[in-house]
Amino acid sequence: MKKDIHPEYREVVFQDTSSGFKFVTRSTMNSSENITLEDGKTYPVIKVEVSSESHPFYTGKNVLLDTAGRVEKFRNRYQKK
Secondary structure: OOOOOOOOOEEEEEEEOOOOOEEEEEEOOOOOOEEEOOOOOEEEEEEEOOOOOOOHHHHOOOOOOOHHHHHHHHHHHHHOO
């Protein structure tokens, strides 16, 4: 690799703003905010709106769509024409 052309790849904390869930991973993203975790280290923090802790698919709170009702409504609407 060429020197001084790649972004710094370091440990970063991603924080879910809706649930407060935090996880540490490696990233090249920059942030002006820092956070100190229980391990005593200070990390840059990136705030995200949705993570696996708050997404309906992962939490099991997703709403099942009534596809049969939608199909029937479509057939009734266009059967008249």
